[in-house]
Amino acid sequence: MGLTFAAGAVSVRTPATSANLGPGFDALGLALALYDDLTARVTGGGFAVTVTGEGAGELPADEKHLVVRAMLATFDELGERPPGLAVECVNRIPQARGLGSSSAAIVGGVQLARALVAGGAEDLGAEGALRVAARLEGHPDNVAPCLLGGFTIAWTEGAGARSVRLETHPDVRPTVFVPTEKGYTAAARRALPPAVPHADAAFNAGRSALLVHALTTDPRLLFPATEDRLHQGYRGEAMPGTASLVAALRSVGVPAVVSGAGPSVIAFTEVPGDFRAGTQWRAETLGVDGGGALVKGSMVEHAERTTVAAGRTS
Structure with missing residues (x-):
């Protein structure tokens, strides 16, 4: 039996991130209160992407777009691709500046795909979402804070990427x-x-x-x-x-x-x-973002704040 896709659109807001933070090379990351807003819906065929803001006129408008690539990889994990997708991106995170624009696109795509599938957030939990995102990005230090919010410590072991999330002190004002x-x-x-x-x-x-x-x-x-x-x-x-x-x-x-x-x-x-x-x-x-990638839509509406290393939601 195939997957059930949402009839309407779903949206996700993904934060900018800063990784390394000095000495924490490829391990430490921080979510920042600067956001891209992404919306997607399933269509009868083809892939169409509209971009406004940062990257408009420069980024691909088809299945080569990073959001769509992340969505398709996530649908593959869930077991089935939809016939087509229409994606709208309102980008505020500067492109190629060291503020996690690619991680925001990847995490956004992963979250959109999970939200477009009935039971997708349960079938591919937060641990799985992090692993897919880190595999696409190549390392987990940016995708972890983008997904979870706050300050994260990320690492990779046999099963893939893992992370823990911590709260920053209120006097940290980036x-x-x-x-x-x-x-x-x-x-x-x-x-x-x-x-x-x-x-x-x-x-x-x-x-x-x-x-x-x-x-x-x-x-x-x-x-x-x-x-x-x-x-x-x-x-x-x-x-x-x-x-x-x-x-x-x-x-x-x-x-x-x-x-x-x-x-x-x-x-x-x-x-x-x-x-x-x-x-x-x-x-x-900017403030420190505390919520991570926030999803709203017909199949799911929640903010995941997950301690991935411990396998529980907090």
Whole structure:
């Protein structure tokens, strides 16, 4: 017996994210209160995508669009594809800036597909949704906070990606600095060496542990907790403007790091009012998103806040 698809449209709101957060390379991520709104419905055939906002006129308008690719991968997990899809994307997350635009598209597609299938959220639970999203993205550090909201620690083991979600301290008030120029994760990863000194790895292990404590319990420790020796220094030559801004913010005591693979920068506490980043940067203070990818529609209406590692909803 085939799947039952929703007769009407379903919608999902997906948050921007920042990954790595300094020392937590490929492991730590934070959901930010900046959102893409996606809507999808099943049609009699074909794939049509409408994009407004960020990426309009640049992104594919057919089955090559990342949202549709994520939806089809999720339908495959559930056992059947619909004959066609119509998708509308209202994008506010800057594209290719280190703020999780691809993760927002992937997680949005996974959630839309689950919501378009009767019982889809139960047949493919939050653990399965995270695994599908991480497989498509290639690593779980951005998709975990996008799916779950808040501050997440993600890792991969035999069955795939897993994550735990934590609440941030109320004094954590991120400001993102978004440049006019784009950056690409693949290029940023090519700048990384195949091995690092043992002392640097040990340094980052300690700082990553401290960062978990600082973000959740004691923001006064955010400055030392955001020191990194694993990736930012290697990428600096390819992103000199980003490296200079991080250094300038840290020189006035602001715990700032590269957001994801860059070129955006994220600061975790208030930036002095007289600080000037330069005309090539757009600064925006954002809250921490607590809900993750919120779904509304005829087959499901809920916000999943799941401790995936423990296999329970909280």
